[in-house]
Amino acid sequence: MAILEGIQIQNYRALQRFTLGKTLYEREQDALPRLVTVIGANGSGKSSLLDALGFLGDCLAEGVEAACDKPHRGGFERMRTQGSAEAVKFEVRYKETPIARPISYSLQIACDARGRAQVVYERLRQRRKGQAYGQPYSFLELTNGQGYAWSGTEGFEQGTGTGKGAPAAMEGSERVPIKMKDRQVLGIATLGTLANHDRVVAFRDFLSGWYLSCFVPELARSPSQAGADPHLDRRGENLSRYLQYVERANPEGFRQMLSRIAEKVPGIIDITPKTERDRRLVLEFSAKGFPDPFYQQDMSDGTLKMLAYLLLMEDPSPAPLIGIEEPDNGLHHQLLATLAQEFKEYASKARGPQILITTHAPNFVDALTPEEVWILDKGSDGFSRLSRAADLKGVREMFAEGIPMGSLWYSNHFGIGNP
Ligand SMILES: Nc1ncnc2c1ncn2[C@@H]1O[C@H](COP(=O)(O)OP(=O)(O)O)[C@@H](O)[C@H]1O
Ligand SMILES: [Mg+2]
Secondary structure: OOEEEEEEEEEEOOEEEEEEEOOOOOOOOOOOOOEEEEEEOOOOOHHHHHHHHHHHHHHHHHOHHHHHOOOOOOOHHHHEOOOOOOOEEEEEEEEOOOOOOOEEEEEEEEEOOOOOEEEEEEEEEEOOOOOOOOOOEEEEEEEOOEEEEEOOOOOOOOOOOOOOOOOOOOOOOOEEEEEOOOOOOOHHHHHOOOOOOHHHHHHHHHHHOOEEEOOOHHHHHOOOOOOOOOOOOOOOOOHHHHHHHHHHHOHHHHHHHHHHHHHHOOOEEEEEEEEOOOOOEEEEEEEOOOOOOEEHHHOOHHHHHHHHHHHHOOOOOOOOEEEEEOOOOOOOHHHHHHHHHHHHHHHHOOOOOEEEEEEOOHHHHOOOOHHHEEEEEEOOOOOEEEEEHHHOOOHHHHHHOOOOHHHHHHOOOOOOOOO
């Protein structure tokens, strides 16, 4: 599975200069693990972080202006960090496989004189085969919509990197001049459809596969149309249709999945699927002490949330990266550590996704290690600051002595608010 090693974000809402994990410019940091949890108080920038990830996907799918103008972003100027006149910048470092050479993607977005957002800079870089050190070489660079791309897997622009390494094997590679007609469109969106640009195709697929979940129990409660969807959508609106898909694909596996889930949802003894006369699939929940079943509409927010996350983790072909916003809301604190443990196991599966979770619940992080927890807070300048728990003084030692991460946070050992 492809993995995000790190991301740097600049001038995106409260993320004025923000780095998570290892990037081209912060190479001394560790690459991100399979499960990344970001904790922080209200207003510390958790939603901004997940929204920034969603923004990249939206830019790729719909173009940069449409991405900026989504109702919750309100246009480029509102999205850019207040007081900044610079471009909004992203630096993404990823690996296609654990043994692949990492690829770094740079993207800068600014607005033109009329206030329209446009792509001003894009670059893809990778070390050459055998290059052990030094700056990677470019294989795509576009400034104001113009530049070049190298096709194949070993074509690189001469003189862009610094490492010695083996000379570039240029067979099968071709330097293609590029002039973008539409400055709203990412170069990787266009080149990522060409068969002989495999590196760009792979990166575009990785980025466009990111999945962000912000489950809204109320939406899962309302009845949906009959039919089947292969994946649970962002807000859980199509819960029934997703269940229908899983049931059709593997009826026996589906029943086993429901009993696994029933074991993990407190108070529920059994979950049985039933097909209505209009072909909709409904779930009957048998609860302790009640002879008649309950239905989705009757279930509490917490039960539905737990159900949705457990279902998400049953997806046989998950997205490469899953972002989950505050799964703790509406869940009992005793369930949180269980849920964190489930996410951790899911992320560590051979074909499991990388998972990035934001939370403000100390109990949730009790199941995690100092290497899996980042703390976000607001600096005195009003911008978000991020630190990894493992890098804070004394945290590793206290954790080794048996103090869980949530307790360390709760008792303020993470030094939130300190300069
Ligand atoms: N364009 C911007 N420039 C600077 N700060 C911003 C901008 N937009 C929003 N913010 C600030 O970002 C902070 C973090 O918001 P948010 O990401 O929603 O936090 P959380 O999800 O952790 O509660 C808010 O306090 C808000 O004032
Ligand atoms: Mg938020």
